[in-house]
Amino acid sequence: MKPSVVDGRTLTLKMILFVSLSISLMIADSSFGYLTTVRTYLLGVVYPLQYLVDMPIKAGQWLSKSVSNRKQLLNENAKLYKENLRLQIALQKFEHLKNENARLRYLLDSSEEVSERVQVAEVLAVDLEQSKRNILINKGENDGVFVNQPVIDARGVMGQITKVGLFSSVVMLLTDPSHELPVQVVRTGLRTIAKGMGTINRLSLLYLSNTGLNTGIKVGDLIVTSGIGQKFPKGYPVGTVIEVTPDIGKPYAQVHALPRAILERNREVLLVWENATDLVVK
Amino acid sequence: MNLVLRPHGTWVIVLSFLFSFMLAIMPLPSWASAWRPDWVAMVLIYWCIAIPHRVGVATGWTVGIVHDVLNDALLGQHALTLCIVAFISVKLHLRIRLFPRLQQAISILGLVIINKLLSAWIYSIFTEFQISWSVIFSAITSMILWPWLFVILRDMRRTYRVF
Numbered sequence: 001m002k003p004s005v006v007d008g009r010t011l012t013l014k015m016i017l018f019v020s021l022s023i024s025l026m027i028a029d030s031s032f033g034y035l036t037t038v039r040t041y042l043l044g045v046v047y048p049l050q051y052l053v054d055m056p057i058k059a060g061q062w063l064s065k066s067v068s069n070r071k072q073l074l075n076e077n078a079k080l081y082k083e084n085l086r087l088q089i090a091l092q093k094f095e096h097l098k099n100e101n102a103r104l105r106y107l108l109d110s111s112e113e114v115s116e117r118v119q120v121a122e123v124l125a126v127d128l129e130q131s132k133r134n135i136l137i138n139k140g141e142n143d144g145v146f147v148n149q150p151v152i153d154a155r156g157v158m159g160q161i162t163k164v165g166l167f168s169s170v171v172m173l174l175t176d177p178s179h180e181l182p183v184q185v186v187r188t189g190l191r192t193i194a195k196g197m198g199t200i201n202r203l204s205l206l207y208l209s210n211t212g213l214n215t216g217i218k219v220g221d222l223i224v225t226s227g228i229g230q231k232f233p234k235g236y237p238v239g240t241v242i243e244v245t246p247d248i249g250k251p252y253a254q255v256h257a258l259p260r261a262i263l264e265r266n267r268e269v270l271l272v273w274e275n276a277t278d279l280v281v282k
Numbered sequence: 283m284n285l286v287l288r289p290h291g292t293w294v295i296v297l298s299f300l301f302s303f304m305l306a307i308m309p310l311p312s313w314a315s316a317w318r319p320d321w322v323a324m325v326l327i328y329w330c331i332a333i334p335h336r337v338g339v340a341t342g343w344t345v346g347i348v349h350d351v352l353n354d355a356l357l358g359q360h361a362l363t364l365c366i367v368a369f370i371s372v373k374l375h376l377r378i379r380l381f382p383r384l385q386q387a388i389s390i391l392g393l394v395i396i397n398k399l400l401s402a403w404i405y406s407i408f409t410e411f412q413i414s415w416s417v418i419f420s421a422i423t424s425m426i427l428w429p430w431l432f433v434i435l436r437d438m439r440r441t442y443r444v445f
Binding site: 008011012014015018019021022023024025026028029030035038039042043045046049050052053057125126127128129132134136163170177178200 | 300303304307308309310312315318338339340342343346347348351352353354355356357358359361362365366369372373404408409410
């Protein structure tokens, strides 16, 4: 009934054809940027699947929120109210400082003021390739997301967009081994580069010489983005130095930092658009 | 005769692949994700063994491309490995069909190891990534779960008369 004998020669030919097709695809994808648009559309096509996987988890969260008791909600409300009040007060001061800063910059005739726009995106609960540290968010090309766009959370820098789909995009976290970010120590202004190590919650700071350790950096220092790579806006907190080990055998010391942002657990992240506007003096 | 040969029940095949994709991206705790069975490869192998005149190298390649996009891998990485896995299983489909269940599971172990190792090897060419023993963990769980998957898919195939 069934033609169970499959012709061996056509099969081999087909296999060779498809293998060479995959190899050329891989080379095109890795070395040249030809396939960016193709991937954008393919990511759009598979979005329903990812959404479907994410849905039960989201539904569970919604359910737990809607059945949580009144007292708990009241407590949370009170806590948020206090938090809001505190932030409002801090913001008043900030507004004043911002104006002052703008005025001083104007007097000095110095560089442009940079303003930023942020948008909230949600993290989809799907697993990507496990050897990398990537996450998927639910904003894509339709929302104006672009490659290399900075992604932050309420506490600090999280990473940057590496692939954009129609309705979703892939974020490479700071801790990915192929992610490097130009940073600066707040206390001393020492510049360095924060590289991911592929492990959860650990960054390694590169090119710090053994001799410079005494004055430049110590445990507990806050590091922020330095804005040198032109990709990240300046001054966002990145992490805290937790370990400084001088390594006499090597030209550079081993310095480790703990990222500020909650990289593995949060549901909401913020996308940053930077628009250089003209200086406004009020 | 003509009626018999007409493809039947394509939606069952498509649905089984969609389901395997969903299982493949379902979030697991980090210790468990290395042990995640290679669902996509298993479903592909089943259809290659059951209906080799319909599901073969081309299907493997297409499925692989979708798998790449879902996993944020290099475009073509899983396409290549799955098309080779499909090739081997179509070549050996008569033999694997006759194997007792245990022996069948062992051949699945071999095929999934080929899939995983090739994919890790390709990945290590393009990035700095060290191949470790964790590559075969998922092959072991795939082998353990194969008999159940086989029975489920076989019943599906018989109920909806996919041929």
